[in-house]
Amino acid sequence: MMEPGAGTMGALPAGSGKPLLRALAGEASALPPVWLMRQAGRYLPEYRELRQQVPGFLDLCFSPELAAEVTLQPVRRFGLDAAILFSDILVVAHGLGQRLEFREGEGPVLEPVRDAGELRRLALAGLPERVAPVFDTVARVAASLPPQGALIGFAGSPWTVASYMVEGGGSRDFSRVKRWAFADPEGFGALIDLLVEATVIYVSGQIAAGAEAVQLFDSWAGVLPEREFRRFVIEPTRRIVQALKENHPRVPVIGFPRGAGLMYRAYFSGSGVTALGLDSTVPPEIARKTLQSIGPVQGNLDPLLLAAGGPPMAESVAAIRQAFAAGPFIFNLGHGIVPDTPVEHVAELVALLRQPLAPR
Numbered sequence: 567m568m569e570p571g572a573g574t575m576g577a578l579p580a581g582s583g584k585p586l587l588r589a590l591a592g593e594a595s596a597l598p599p600v601w602l603m604r605q606a607g608r609y610l611p612e613y614r615e616l617r618q619q620v621p622g623f624l625d626l627c628f629s630p631e632l633a634a635e636v637t638l639q640p641v642r643r644f645g646l647d648a649a650i651l652f653s654d655i656l657v658v659a660h661g662l663g664q665r666l667e668f669r670e671g672e673g674p675v676l677e678p679v680r681d682a683g684e685l686r687r688l689a690l691a692g693l694p695e696r697v698a699p700v701f702d703t704v705a706r707v708a709a710s711l712p713p714q715g716a717l718i719g720f721a722g723s724p725w726t727v728a729s730y731m732v733e734g735g736g737s738r739d740f741s742r743v744k745r746w747a748f749a750d751p752e753g754f755g756a757l758i759d760l761l762v763e764a765t766v767i768y769v770s771g772q773i774a775a776g777a778e779a780v781q782l783f784d785s786w787a788g789v790l791p792e793r794e795f796r797r798f799v800i801e802p803t804r805r806i807v808q809a810l811k812e813n814h815p816r817v818p819v820i821g822f823p824r825g826a827g828l829m830y831r832a833y834f835s836g837s838g839v840t841a842l843g844l845d846s847t848v849p850p851e852i853a854r855k856t857l858q859s860i861g862p863v864q865g866n867l868d869p870l871l872l873a874a875g876g877p878p879m880a881e882s883v884a885a886i887r888q889a890f891a892a893g894p895f896i897f898n899l900g901h902g903i904v905p906d907t908p909v910e911h912v913a914e915l916v917a918l919l920r921q922p923l924a925p926r
């Protein structure tokens with residue numbers, strides 16, 4: 567049986583018919599909308615080909631025409647329900663004046679910010695101009711999006727962006743950023759405050775350019791103890807959400823505090839985000855009772871189950887759908903697609919999600 571409303575998108579006013587926006591507004595659907603974190607990227611042959619036209623990854627983020635094309639590639643190929651802006655969370659660090667490089671096979675490398683003195687070299691003043699090409703990308707995507715697709719803008723959350731800024735790149739143990747945050751919460755708090763302001767500017771620009779929803783990626787939220795989680799994850803997110811709601815009350819915000827575990831619930835109610843992104847370790851049946859009762863949830867297939875494909879993937883997809891079917895739900899992975907994912911598996915996943923769930 568189809569839910570009332572399914573398949574009647576054409577009869578609805580523009581915008582309101584997009585399945586992703588309906589789920590974010592609290593509607594349940596027999597066919598959940600789907601998009602995938604890191605849906606544009608190296609697993610796609612058309613991405614790898616286009617990537618050769620520019621020397622570095624940041625050049626691609628700052629080339630609106632190419633970035634818009636990359637944003638649209640997976641939406642066209644798979645008929646996904648959303649396009650996520652092609653950019654990176656570290657564009658904000660660059661916008662604040664921090665030196666940033668993406669080295670092939672090595673990931674991001676930044677000139678680290680480790681104390682108040684180094685922090686003083688960063689400033690909001692240059693940010694809007696430095697990130698302006700990203701807003702141009704958003705406007706271009708908005709102009710050529712297929713009708714069912716919603717446009718998602720994004721930013722990293724202050725804690726996760728700060729972790730890269732302080733560590734100077736990726737980290738195994740986050741010892742430098744934790745040392746600063748734990749030993750000198752006021753001083754480190756100044757970096758978080760700067761990132762709250764920068765994030766509001768960055769995301770507001772995306773909304774003004776046409777983003778219809780926003781996701782805040784807090785990939786490293788899960789490494790903090792409770793007190794610091796509240797101070798450096800929930801509280802800054804709450805301030806960002808509050809500022810966005812003041813100026814753009816109708817734009818939903820998806821929060822993704824990856825690895826938050828037993829703090830997911832405090833994050834969802836405390837931050838005020840519209841919807842909650844779940845990582846793959848969150849058990850769907852528990853999340854249905856404790857998290858989906860607060861609002862829409864998104865997730866949470868393990869990206870390696872997508873890479874595996876076949877029956878193991880199909881069984882997990884069915885279990886996730888079953889658990890969340892009665893409430894507002896967006897299908898996604900529990901983290902980004904891995905680069906060696908076969909494209910056929912993504913097509914297979916979307917085909918599964920376009921069929922009603924077989925009765926148990």
Ligand code: CP3
Binds near residue numbers: 656
């Ligand atoms: O989801 C999408 O398709 C939109 C684009 C997007 C990228 N990065 C493109 C990208 C988004 C939403 C991000 C978010 C991002 N970036 C996060 C949060 C999500 C997560 O994965 O935890 C983080 C932590 C970053 C920082 C970052 N960017 C790292 C650590 C790396 C190197 C590791 C890697 O995956 O290569 C990047 C590079 C990056 N960002 C690539 C892409 C497509 C690969 C660069 C390339 O094509 O050579």
